[in-house]
Amino acid sequence: MSSLExxxxxxxxxxxxxxIFLTGFIGTAxxxxxxxKMTGAEAKEE
Structure with a gap:
């Protein structure tokens, strides 16, 4: 293999x-x- 290759x-x-790492993190998020959203989870306010 040449040095350019x-x-x-x-x-x-x-x-x-x-x-690959960023795609994995974004996909997981x-x-x-x-x-x-499907389970209807709401953010808690205290």
Missing amino acids: SLIWTVLGYSSMPV VVAIALL
């Missing part, structure tokens, strides 16, 4: 990690919000 794969690898 190695550089491209390294950049792709390191840039994909934050995208969306599912949690949807479940809370």
Whole structure:
């Protein structure tokens, strides 16, 4: 593998990690919000 190919794969690898983590966090938040809305959960005010 040439050094250019190695550089491209390294950049792709390191840039994909934050995208995967952020997608996971956003997906989890969306599912949690949807479940809370479906169950009718309300915010408590004290």
